[in-house]
Amino acid sequence: MGKATRAAYGETLIELAREGLDVVAIDADLSGSTTTAKFGAEYPDRFFNAGIAEANMTGVAAGLAKEGKIAFTGSFAVFGTGRAWEQIRNTVCANNLDVKIAPTHAGVTVGPDGGSHQALEDITIMRVLPNMRVIVPADHASAKAAIRLAAQTSGPFYIRLGRMDAVDVYEEGFELELGRAYVLREGSDVTIAACGIEVDQALKAAELLETEGVQAEVIDVVSVKPLDVETILASVRKTGRIVTCEEHSVLGGMGSAISEVLSEIYPVPTRRIGIVDTFGQSGDPHDLIEHYRLDSASIAAAARELLT
Amino acid sequence: MFDASVVRAQAAQLRVLIIEMLTAAGSGHPGGSLSSADIVSTLYFGDVLRHDPHDPEDPSRDRFVLSKGHAAPVQYGALALAGYIDKAELPKLRSLGAMLQGHPDALQTPGIEVSTGSLGQGLSIACGMAQALKLDGEGQRVFCLLGDGELQEGQIWEAAMYAAHYGLDNLTAIVDNNNLQIDGKTDQVMDLGDIARKFEAFGWDVTSVDGHDVEALHEALTLALTPNRPRVIVAMTIKGCGVSFMEDKAQWHGNAPSADQAIQACDEIRCACGEGIL
Numbered sequence: 338m339g340k341a342t343r344a345a346y347g348e349t350l351i352e353l354a355r356e357g358l359d360v361v362a363i364d365a366d367l368s369g370s371t372t373t374a375k376f377g378a379e380y381p382d383r384f385f386n387a388g389i390a391e392a393n394m395t396g397v398a399a400g401l402a403k404e405g406k407i408a409f410t411g412s413f414a415v416f417g418t419g420r421a422w423e424q425i426r427n428t429v430c431a432n433n434l435d436v437k438i439a440p441t442h443a444g445v446t447v448g449p450d451g452g453s454h455q456a457l458e459d460i461t462i463m464r465v466l467p468n469m470r471v472i473v474p475a476d477h478a479s480a481k482a483a484i485r486l487a488a489q490t491s492g493p494f495y496i497r498l499g500r501m502d503a504v505d506v507y508e509e510g511f512e513l514e515l516g517r518a519y520v521l522r523e524g525s526d527v528t529i530a531a532c533g534i535e536v537d538q539a540l541k542a543a544e545l546l547e548t549e550g551v552q553a554e555v556i557d558v559v560s561v562k563p564l565d566v567e568t569i570l571a572s573v574r575k576t577g578r579i580v581t582c583e584e585h586s587v588l589g590g591m592g593s594a595i596s597e598v599l600s601e602i603y604p605v606p607t608r609r610i611g612i613v614d615t616f617g618q619s620g621d622p623h624d625l626i627e628h629y630r631l632d633s634a635s636i637a638a639a640a641r642e643l644l645t
Numbered sequence: 646m647f648d649a650s651v652v653r654a655q656a657a658q659l660r661v662l663i664i665e666m667l668t669a670a671g672s673g674h675p676g677g678s679l680s681s682a683d684i685v686s687t688l689y690f691g692d693v694l695r696h697d698p699h700d701p702e703d704p705s706r707d708r709f710v711l712s713k714g715h716a717a718p719v720q721y722g723a724l725a726l727a728g729y730i731d732k733a734e735l736p737k738l739r740s741l742g743a744m745l746q747g748h749p750d751a752l753q754t755p756g757i758e759v760s761t762g763s764l765g766q767g768l769s770i771a772c773g774m775a776q777a778l779k780l781d782g783e784g785q786r787v788f789c790l791l792g793d794g795e796l797q798e799g800q801i802w803e804a805a806m807y808a809a810h811y812g813l814d815n816l817t818a819i820v821d822n823n824n825l826q827i828d829g830k831t832d833q834v835m836d837l838g839d840i841a842r843k844f845e846a847f848g849w850d851v852t853s854v855d856g857h858d859v860e861a862l863h864e865a866l867t868l869a870l871t872p873n874r875p876r877v878i879v880a881m882t883i884k885g886c887g888v889s890f891m892e893d894k895a896q897w898h899g900n901a902p903s904a905d906q907a908i909q910a911c912d913e914i915r916c917a918c919g920e921g922i923l
Contacts, residue, residue: 361777382780385811393769393803400773403759404782408773424800427763428770432751 339505342498342533343441345480347375350409353488354380360488361401363387364411365394370500371411371441391420395429395436402434407488410436414443414456414497422462429493430468437487438463439496444584445612445629446501446534446622455617461589463495464562470515471562473497473583473591475536476506479559482513490515497533499584501622504537506557518565520572524552527640528572528579532558532591535582535610538626541633546640553640561591566598573599578606578643582636584626587611608639647692647867652859655726656686657918660887661911662722662735668907670739673747676897677792678719680823680856680882687862688788689723695785698728701755707785708758708774712767713792713821714748715899720757721745729756765798767791768818772807775816775875782815788866789818794826797835802847809848812873817866818849820877821856823884825895844877856880887914 350373353360360376363385368374377384387394391412398408410417417440418425429436440456447455464471472487472494474480480498487494506521521536522543531539536557543553554572558564558581573579579599581592592609599605612629626632659682667673688694688709696706711720718738725732730744737743744753748762758774761767771789778785795801808816820840828834837843841851850871854861865878884898885891888910891902902910 385776387803387807388810390800390803390807392766392800393772393807396766396769396800396804397773397776397807399759400770400775401777402773403770404774404777406777423763424766424769427761428759428766431760 338502340477341500341502342474342477342480343372343500345477345484346411346439346441346498347372349481349484350376351379353485354383358488359406360409361385361406362409362411363394363398363401365389365391365416367412373409373411391416392424395421395424398436399428399432399434402436403432407435407437410438412440413454414440414459415454418456418459418462418495426466430466433468433492435491437494437496439484439487439498441498442500443497444499444533445617445625446499446584448501448622448625449619451619452616457586457612457617458589459497460561460583460585460591464594469493469495469562471495472559473532473561474559475533475557476503478505478507478509478511479513482511483559486513486515499534501534503534506536513559516560516563516565518568519557519559520554520568521557522553522555524554525575526552527643528554528556528576529582529636529640530556530558530569530579530595531582532561533584535584535631538631538633538636539582542636542640545633545637551640551644558591558595561594564594564598569595570603573603573605580608580610580636580639580643582610582631584631585611587613606643608643610636610639647863649860652686652691652863654918655690656682656859657914658726659686659719659722660914662725663718664888664902664907664910666718666721666735666738667901668904669736670901672739672901673718674715674899675891675902676825676884677713677821677823678716679886679888679891680884681716681719681790681821682887683857683859684790684819684821684862684880685719685723687859687866689727691859691863693863693866694788698756701729705783705785708787710758710767710771710774710787710789711749711761712789713764713795714761717747717749720749724754724756730754764792764795765800768801768804771816772804772813775813776811778815779813786815786817789816791818791820793820793822793824793831793837793840796820796837796840805844805847805849808875813875814870814873816875818875818877820879821882822879823882825884825893825898827895827898829895841879848874850874850876851879852876853879853881856882857886887917889913
């Protein structure tokens with residue numbers, strides 16, 4: 338098991354500041370959990386706590402960005418996107434500012450805190466915004482890469498980070514390319530497109546399928562927007578079917594983004610793994626993954642459905 | 646150099662331009678644009694804002710954020726009179742492809758710092774700008790014009806706390822306190838209570854002035870700053886000020902005058918101002 342994606346946040350901000358980037362961080366009283374407090378301890382004059390006030394935090398970040406700062410905001414994904422959605426729309430995105438929204442605690446793997454704290458709609462509500470880029474890292478190394486990429490690329494970013502320790506998928510030092518999906522395992526029978534912690538589940542599902550003689554191609558769709566249509570299309574042209582997997586609602590998320598594109602240019606039989614129009618609940622993160630059928634066995638079952 | 650007669654004349658010009666723009670557009674918000682005219686004229690033409698219309702991005706400029714974005718016509722008028730934009734843009738307000746959008750669009754219009762229009766957000770943005778300028782600026786000030794109805798947004802008070810907490814003494818908010826909002830009188834729609842005391846309680850320096858007295862406005866806007874305290878100027882105004890049939894009437898919040906009403910309105914403004922106007 339590797340470190341959580343959230344653990345990448347504060348430490349990467351410190352690295353970026355050391356490298357001379359004019360990064361600042363603003364948090365809404367969750368800086369210990371989001372790890373921006375680490376950055377604040379190193380760079381106290383570049384860290385601002387806004388208190389429990391996500392709307393103002395987002396507006397202040399916009400003002401800091403307006404004056405040339407690369408402004409990162411921290412909160413939990415439910416609040417950082419939901420509480421401040423209209424501020425993100427009308428202030429951050431409409432002004433196309435260097436505000437990088439990287440809240441943590443996305444998805445059901447928040448665990449015991451329960452449904453109120455488990456963001457399951459954030460990909461949807463972020464990707465519909467003009468100028469916004471949406472990145473969903475699978476592990477610590479790709480989360481670091483995502484934060485770097487956001488700092489080095491102008492304009493608004495949404496980076497979805499999680500609370501739970503994530504299995505390492507990439508080597509430390511991995512560099513992320515905006516708008517690129519990564520083929521992690523090649524196969525010709527079925528495409529499994531995943532993002533976030535579901536990348537690890539998808540890889541495990543591919544191992545299960547292999548024991549049955551099924552060759553699954555696994556793609557990490559880390560860049561949900563812009564979407565790497567070319568890589569996804571090339572894969573489904575080969576396999577003729579796709580399973581999408583995300584720790585997020587099936588309404589409007591990564592699976593929807595892929596379905597929108599494929600239904601227009603190359604329709605193929607599709608199954609979308611995700612949360613089916615319901616709220617989360619308290620529980621152990623691993624139990625929740627199974628309960629909501631986000632686990633590798635459920636992904637493999639969906640793939641089998643498409644193959645029969 | 647502050648010259649009250651110049652500021653008054655420019656305010657009258659702004660009022661005429663507001664009426665002309667909105668009449669040409671056939672829609673828009675005259676009431677809150679007219680109530681802000683003396684405030685905006687004092688900022689732009691009363692030697693308050695340090696700015697260069699030929700270099701809108703000059704880093705040493707003071708910043709002005711129009712949080713009550715529906716009053717865009719008053720700022721568009723000021724930008725035209727100051728020379729940021731061509732006056733020929735004004736009649737195109739609100740039309741397809743126009744530089745002058747219904748609410749301010751910073752990506753389209755030189756001299757607009759940030760796009761606004763959704764109420765309650767400008768003060769937060771101004772806080773961020775002021776904070777960045779305190780970090781590595783050269784004494785630039787940030788001015789933010791708020792509506793009074795807008796103070797019903799909770800985000801304003803989040804920002805008010807923030808500004809005081811971080812001692813943003815380079816931030817000055819101005820409340821255009823015209824006592825009306827779309828649905829009627831502010832005290833009937835949602836009573837704001839004592840705005841000045843509310844800001845005092847939030848840790849701000851507060852000055853209350855007659856928002857149509859350009860000398861009082863100038864004095865308040867140029868008063869020595871108090872270290873580590875943001876400042877708010879509560880400007881008592883009349884919605885629709887300068888046009889008799891619009892004054893203190895909520896129905897003129899968001900309706901454009903007819904051609905005949907526009908002629909009467911401009912006549913009244915010119916008549917009240919006397920010489921020195923278009």
